[in-house]
Amino acid sequence: MLNVSDLTLMRSEKNLLDKVSLSIKPGQLTIILGPNGAGKSTLLKCCSGALQADAGHITLDDTPLENWSLAELAKKRAVLTQQIHLPFALTVKEVVFLGLAPWSLSDFQASELIHNTLIEVGMPDTETRQYASLSGGEQQRIQLARVLVQLFADQQCEAKTQGYKGKYLLLDEPISALDLHQQQRILRLLKNLAQKGLGIFCILHDINLATLYGDKLVLLEKGKVTFNSKPQQLAQGHIIETAYQADLIRLAHPDNQLPQWQFRQ
Numbered sequence: 001m002l003n004v005s006d007l008t009l010m011r012s013e014k015n016l017l018d019k020v021s022l023s024i025k026p027g028q029l030t031i032i033l034g035p036n037g038a039g040k041s042t043l044l045k046c047c048s049g050a051l052q053a054d055a056g057h058i059t060l061d062d063t064p065l066e067n068w069s070l071a072e073l074a075k076k077r078a079v080l081t082q083q084i085h086l087p088f089a090l091t092v093k094e095v096v097f098l099g100l101a102p103w104s105l106s107d108f109q110a111s112e113l114i115h116n117t118l119i120e121v122g123m124p125d126t127e128t129r130q131y132a133s134l135s136g137g138e139q140q141r142i143q144l145a146r147v148l149v150q151l152f153a154d155q156q157c158e159a160k161t162q163g164y165k166g167k168y169l170l171l172d173e174p175i176s177a178l179d180l181h182q183q184q185r186i187l188r189l190l191k192n193l194a195q196k197g198l199g200i201f202c203i204l205h206d207i208n209l210a211t212l213y214g215d216k217l218v219l220l221e222k223g224k225v226t227f228n229s230k231p232q233q234l235a236q237g238h239i240i241e242t243a244y245q246a247d248l249i250r251l252a253h254p255d256n257q258l259p260q261w262q263f264r265q
């Protein structure tokens with residue numbers, strides 16, 4: 001479990017995170033919601049070890065995050081941040097291959113894993129394309145493929161050491177550039193990976209997709225957790241309407257009665 005307790009981070013005399021506590025459990029897709037500037041990306045950076053909090057603790061499978069070596073951490077959790085600039089002319093295969101840096105796979109194993117992962121993200125047979133020539137939504141799926149191969153490279157090895165349990169994926173708006181079909185593909189893929197045992201921390205802006213796919217939702221507002229529960233619980237009160245200060249109508253999804261929102265005109 002990735003456990004965050006009482007995490008506080010200050011910048012310019014402002015609490016960007018204010019005693020944040022939450023847990024990312026294996027087998028769960030946990031979706032982080034919140035208005036712009038609420039602290040979601042800051043929290044992800046703390047959970048990945050990129051940012052050091054001023055107070056509080058993060059443990060990964062009961063070991064303080066700071067006690068994990070970078071090499072061990074790279075095999076246990078993968079992180080997809082929002083903006084990724086690649087200043088070099090690389091092919092798709094070379095970009096995805098970057099995810100295999102922590103591992104030593106044979107060329108055959110690496111090629112097979114990259115090929116299969118590109119199929120999973122809906123980008124088959126693109127290995128030789130220039131990454132820079134892809135559209136924004138295509139590049140986003142290639143970056144997702146990169147973090148997936150990082151996490152699952154050991155599945156290619158004979159020992160198949162860890163499987164999905166005890167591994168974590170931290171994603172910052174992984175579907176922000178995707179069309180409807182690709183959003184559904186990637187959210188179904190993430191849900192499926194969680195059902196196999198992966199622990200997923202995923203920042204999303206679309207509250208309707210969050211309630212449909214999330215096992216647990218965490219709402220951040222001004223650096224504080226104001227909701228941390230199952231999506232069904234958002235059908236009570238006016239938590240979303242209050243947090244986002246938007247003029248919304250709440251509905252129930254016809255398939256499963258989960259809460260959904262639409263704009264008033």
Ligand SMILES: Nc1ncnc2c1ncn2[C@@H]1O[C@H](COP(=O)(O)OP(=O)(O)OP(=O)(O)O)[C@@H](O)[C@H]1O
Pocket residue numbers: 011012016034035036037038039040041042043
């Ligand atoms: N180094 C810094 N110094 C001061 N303020 C900062 C610093 N880094 C981030 N912030 C502020 O912290 C707040 C939280 O930023 P963060 O990127 O975590 O928000 P977010 O919830 O991910 O927002 P968005 O939905 O817009 O991506 C923002 O108001 C941002 O301007």
